[in-house]
Amino acid sequence: xxxxxxxxxxxxxxxxxxxxxxxxxxxxxxxxxxxxxxxxxxxxxxxxxxxxxxxxxxxxxxxxxxxxxxxxxxxxxxxxxxxxxxxxxxxxxxxxxxxxxxxxxxxxxxxxxxxxxxxxxxxxxxxxxxxxxxxxxxxxxxxxxxxxxxxxxxxxxxxxxxxxxxxxxxxxxxxxxxxxxxxxxxxxxxxxxxxxxxxxxxxxxxxxxxxxxxxxxxxxxxxxxxxxxxxxxxxxxxxxxxxxxxxxxxxxxxxxxxxxxxxxxxxxxxxxxxxxxxxxxxxxxxxxxxxxxxxxxxxxxxxxxxxxxxxxxxxxxxxxxxxxxxxxxxxxxxxxxxxxxxxxxxxxxxxxxxxxxxxxxxxxxxxxxxxxxxxxxxxxxxxxxxxxxxxxxxxxxxxxxxxxxxxxxxxxxxxxxxxxxxxxxxxxxxxxxxxxxxxxxxxxxxxxxxxxxxxxxxxxxxxxxxxxxxxxxx
Ligand SMILES: [Zn+2]
Numbered sequence: 001x002x003x004x005x006x007x008x009x010x011x012x013x014x015x016x017x018x019x020x021x022x023x024x025x026x027x028x029x030x031x032x033x034x035x036x037x038x039x040x041x042x043x044x045x046x047x048x049x050x051x052x053x054x055x056x057x058x059x060x061x062x063x064x065x066x067x068x069x070x071x072x073x074x075x076x077x078x079x080x081x082x083x084x085x086x087x088x089x090x091x092x093x094x095x096x097x098x099x100x101x102x103x104x105x106x107x108x109x110x111x112x113x114x115x116x117x118x119x120x121x122x123x124x125x126x127x128x129x130x131x132x133x134x135x136x137x138x139x140x141x142x143x144x145x146x147x148x149x150x151x152x153x154x155x156x157x158x159x160x161x162x163x164x165x166x167x168x169x170x171x172x173x174x175x176x177x178x179x180x181x182x183x184x185x186x187x188x189x190x191x192x193x194x195x196x197x198x199x200x201x202x203x204x205x206x207x208x209x210x211x212x213x214x215x216x217x218x219x220x221x222x223x224x225x226x227x228x229x230x231x232x233x234x235x236x237x238x239x240x241x242x243x244x245x246x247x248x249x250x251x252x253x254x255x256x257x258x259x260x261x262x263x264x265x266x267x268x269x270x271x272x273x274x275x276x277x278x279x280x281x282x283x284x285x286x287x288x289x290x291x292x293x294x295x296x297x298x299x300x301x302x303x304x305x306x307x308x309x310x311x312x313x314x315x316x317x318x319x320x321x322x323x324x325x326x327x328x329x330x331x332x333x334x335x336x337x338x339x340x341x342x343x344x345x346x347x348x349x350x351x352x353x354x355x356x357x358x359x360x361x362x363x364x365x366x367x368x369x370x371x372x373x374x375x376x377x378x379x380x381x382x383x384x385x386x387x388x389x390x391x392x393x394x395x396x397x398x399x400x401x402x403x404x405x406x407x408x409x410x411x412x413x414x415x416x417x418x419x420x421x422x423x424x425x426x427x428x429x430x431x432x433x434x435x436x437x438x439x440x441x442x443x444x445x446x447x448x449x450x451x452x453x454x455x456x457x458x459x460x461x462x463x464x465x466x467x468x469x470x471x472x473x474x
Contacts, residue, residue, distance in 0.1 A: 052108050056097040057121045063114040064107045071098045074114050081115075082124040082185050086142035090124035090185060128183030131194070133174050133257055139194040140183045146191050147178040153195040158260040158311045165266035165306070173259035173309070201256045208249040215243070215395075217438040223253045227438060262308045265319070272298035273405040274327040275451050278376060281333035288335045295330025297405075298323065315387050316427040316445060355474045356439060358382070358390040358423055358459055359446065365456075367469040378467040379422065379460035386427050386455045388446040392437040393421045393459075393474065401429050407458065408450020411443055418465075424458035425450050 053071045055063040065071050075096055083090035109117070128140035129147040141147040159170040189197065208219060220230045233252035274295030284290060301322040307315035364383035369376055392413055399420065400412035407424035411431060414420050427447025437443055448455040461470040 050102065050105060051100050052103050052105070054097075054099045054101050054103075055114065055118060056099065057094050057118070059095070059097070060121070062121045063109060063117045064101075064103060065111070065114050066108055068098045068100065070111070074111060074118060077115055078119045078122055079124060081119065082122075083126050085185055086126040086128070086188055088126045088142075090126050092122050092124050094122055096122070124185060125182045126185055126188070128181050128188055130179050130181040130183070131198070132177045132179055133172075135175075137181070138257055139189040139197055140181060140187055141191070141194060142188050144178060146194075149191050150194045150198070151176065151178070153191070154198050154258060155260055157195075157199055158308065159262045161264070162266075164268055165264055167262055167264040169261075169263045171261050173261055174257075176258060198257050201254045204253045206251045206253050208251045210243045210245055210247045210249065212245050214245075215438055215440065217440045219249070219251075223251060225254055227441060229254055256310055259309050260311075263305070265303065265305050267301060267303045269324070270300055270302050270449070271403065272300050272323065272325075272327045273408070273451055274298070275329045275406060277329050277331050279331065279333045281335065284333060284335040290333045291330065292333055293329075293331040296328040298325040298327035300324055313428040313430065313445065316447070317386055318427075318448060354439070355393040355421070355461065355470075356391070357474050358393055358421075359384060359388055359457060361388075361457070363471075367467070367471065379424070379458045380470050381456045381458055383454075383456050384446045386445070386447050388457075389442045390423055390426075390444055390446055390457055392439060392441050392443050393461075394419075394439045396421075396437060398431045398433050398435045398437060398443075401431055401433050401435075404450075406451035408452065409444075409447065410450070412462075413437060413443075418463055420460075420462040422458070422460035422462060424460075425452050425456060 053065050053068045054061050055065065055071050055074065063071075063074070065074060079090045079092070126142070128142065129144045130137045130140045131147055131150060132138070139150070141150060155170045155172075159167050161167045206223065208223070210219070216227050216230060220227045223230070230251065233254075234249055274297055279292070281290070301324060303319045303321075305315070305317050305319055306313065359382060361382040361384040363380050365377055365381035367377055367380050394413075394415045396413040396415035398411060399414040400410060402409070404410040404412075404424070407422070409426040409429055410422065410424045411426065411429055412420055412422045423444060425447055426444040426449060428445040429443070430445070431437055431443045446455060446457045452458075459470055461468050461473050
């Protein structure tokens with residue numbers, strides 16, 4: 001029984017082993033079939049594809065070329081091309097990979113296409129020379145020489161020596177530096193373009209809503225710009241029309257990036273105006289005058305120092321004067337009630353309202369007769385040093401800006417309605433004849449020109465050609 005059982009078990013085991021052997025056999029056959037299939041496919045693949053080089057940028061495949069050497073050559077070409085305008089070889093921070101892959105030869109692209117595709121994907125940099133103003137970059141140039149040239153052009157725009165004026169120093173009010181800085185080649189500016197960018201200033205569009213008591217002058221002031229630029233940027237704005245509260249203005253605000261401060265000295269021959277001595281002649285009718293003796297102007301050589309800020313005068317100081325020829329006084333007889341006649345003026349109602357003081361200061365000489373009724377003072381003298389800014393007393397049009405005899409450098413503004421104001425003995429005139437000026441607008445700097453005994457502003461109010469006491473109107 002045991003033996004029989006053993007025999008059965010032996011037979012069973014034998015059968016199992018045969019079965020197992022068959023499985024191994026079928027596995028072997030399958031493996032052979034698979035390998036044969038793979039070899040066939042591989043053979044086909046080897047016949048139709050070959051090893052080529054894929055170029056990748058940050059892991060993304062951008063081009064396929066024949067060889068690794070060609071890929072390297074293409075990368076070099078892109079870096080040279082990108083750097084060429086700066087006279088440099090560009091660099092990149094991107095991860096460029098060259099990988100040998102098997103691909104259909106159809107996928108290999110012509111070199112020009114590979115260069116274009118890589119150039120598009122690759123972010124390149126060159127060493128730029130950044131012009132920084134107070135720490136922020138305004139523009140970047142390819143070379144230090146170019147950056148220096150740009151700054152020179154900006155300075156030269158405001159520093160123009162003449163036969164009469166020599167320049168002693170030119171500087172920027174801001175901290176201006178040139179620093180090496182990595183830049184993308186397309187961020188580099190040309191010299192002309194960079195200089196123009198700096199000179200144009202920082203321009204912004206702004207929707208401004210007119211507030212109560214706004215004038216063009218206050219709006220310009222609030223936005224740190226000149227009235228002429230405000231009017232130029234707002235063609236619809238007519239300086240003669242009233243501003244409506246709540247009205248919207250599209251303002252282009254312009255703020256200079258830099259202030260070029262120019263200092264220098266100059267000399268010029270100036271006329272010394274003759275003074276007029278009045279003699280009261282009771283036989284003459286009121287307002288009538290008669291010249292008894294003509295005056296003769298003298299001349300002097302004046303040396304002065306000046307300072308300008310982006311071309312606008314900020315200082316003008318007389319250093320020395322050398323009299324070349326003394327003037328001879330004019331002697332005039334006039335009727336007892338006569339005031340000085342001030343030449344042609346617009347005629348009108350004479351309505352004056354809202355004149356403001358042209359500047360702050362003590363009245364050092366009042367309006368009216370002085371020197372024991374031999375001389376009539378046609379305005380008030382406001383005692384201030386040379387170079388103090390004064391402003392227009394009201395809106396108007398400049399009818400005179402220049403030398404005017406004893407008044408020296410002088411401005412007359414016609415306010416309409418027969419009303420004029422005069423500002424005399426200036427050192428600097430900031431407006432021209434025909435220019436519209438606005439109440440509160442700086443128009444000149446006080447000085448000591450003409451017939452004076454010291455620096456001051458002589459201010460007149462003239463109505464229908466006759467002076468009046470300004471204190472009655474301001
Ligand atoms: Zn005076």
